Amino acid sequence: xxxxxxxxxxxxxxxxxxxxxxxxxxxxxxxxxxxxxxxxxxxxxxxxxxxxxxxxxxxxxxxxxxxxxxxxxxxxxxxxxxxxxxxxxxxxxxxxxxxxxxxxxxxxxxxxxxxxxxxxxxxxxxxxxxxxxxxxxxxxxxxxxxxxxxxxxxxxxxxxxxxxxxxxxxxxxxxxxxxxxxxxxxxxxxxxxxxxxxxxxxxxxxxxxxxxxxxxxxxxxxxxxxxxxxxxxxxxxxxxxxxxxxxxxxxxxxxx
Ligand SMILES: Cc1cc2nc3c(=O)[nH]c(=O)nc-3n(C[C@H](O)[C@H](O)[C@H](O)COP(=O)(O)OP(=O)(O)OC[C@H]3O[C@@H](n4cnc5c(N)ncnc54)[C@H](O)[C@@H]3O)c2cc1C
Numbered sequence: 001x002x003x004x005x006x007x008x009x010x011x012x013x014x015x016x017x018x019x020x021x022x023x024x025x026x027x028x029x030x031x032x033x034x035x036x037x038x039x040x041x042x043x044x045x046x047x048x049x050x051x052x053x054x055x056x057x058x059x060x061x062x063x064x065x066x067x068x069x070x071x072x073x074x075x076x077x078x079x080x081x082x083x084x085x086x087x088x089x090x091x092x093x094x095x096x097x098x099x100x101x102x103x104x105x106x107x108x109x110x111x112x113x114x115x116x117x118x119x120x121x122x123x124x125x126x127x128x129x130x131x132x133x134x135x136x137x138x139x140x141x142x143x144x145x146x147x148x149x150x151x152x153x154x155x156x157x158x159x160x161x162x163x164x165x166x167x168x169x170x171x172x173x174x175x176x177x178x179x180x181x182x183x184x185x186x187x188x189x190x191x192x193x194x195x196x197x198x199x200x201x202x203x204x205x206x207x208x209x210x211x212x213x214x215x216x217x218x219x220x221x222x223x224x225x226x227x228x229x230x231x232x233x234x235x236x237x238x239x240x241x242x243x244x245x246x247x248x249x250x251x252x253x254x255x256x
Pocket of ligand 1: 029030032033034086236239240241242243244245246249
């Protein structure tokens with residue numbers, strides 16, 4: 001999204017055109033906008049100059065939910081995260097006061113490069129999911145008897161559990177490192193450490209959930225067990241916020 005591609009025709013299309021004391025916003029946002037239709041206000045990213053490249057023309061606006069012209073779609077059904085709410089936002093000539101522009105025109109990319117909190121929060125929640133899948137499988141492996149012994153005593157199962165613990169701890173340390181860095185250098189945290197922690201924690205959560213399904217054997221594929229829910233919830237992390245590929249490609253610009 002923020003890669004410095006010179007072609008102005010590429011990327012986000014939502015526009016904000018200044019008319020006197022207001023910007024007029026037009027466009028459609030993903031059907032996955034978190035809390036769309038529930039929240040009282042939204043931070044909307046729009047382009048204030050469609051002739052400039054994306055990274056130079058993005059601006060952030062604070063938009064109240066009751067502004068005329070803003071419409072919300074129905075709740076999007078997802079494979080997991082059942083307790084959350086996501087929907088589309090349609091902006092049809094939405095007037096936003098000029099004072100609701102955050103920072104200056106074209107500064108969205110610059111501002112977001114100083115805000116690692118979203119990625120760190122997501123990474124932390126995925127460490128929690130990775131831990132839950134690990135503990136669930138560990139507990140099951142201690143109780144389930146096969147060939148006369150708890151399955152944790154079969155090396156094939158024990159090795160999987162050890163790997164789940166190792167990966168979870170590594171993800172946890174990355175989150176702590178990103179959080180600590182955000183206090184010292186928000187830019188380093190936002191551009192490298194937080195996205196690294198988020199993408200790694202999601203991968204660990206997906207892997208642990210998949211391994212939990214395996215360790216639970218047949219029970220793992222029943223709706224009665226929690227393993228399938230862990231896997232569905234973990235998989236959503238792949239595209240939540242930014243995808244694994246986009247996060248990694250974005251980081252490359254800031255590696256030293
Ligand atoms: C739970 C959840 C909450 C969300 N909340 C919000 C929200 O609050 N607000 C909001 O605006 N959006 C939100 N989203 C949308 C989210 O930001 C997008 O789904 C995400 O950025 C991926 O974009 P896309 O779906 O258009 O995928 P696409 O861009 O179509 O990508 C499809 C595939 O192609 C790959 N790909 C695409 N472009 C490239 C490239 N240049 N190089 C390499 N690979 C590429 C991707 O990695 C992916 O694998 C949310 C999504 C989820 C799942």
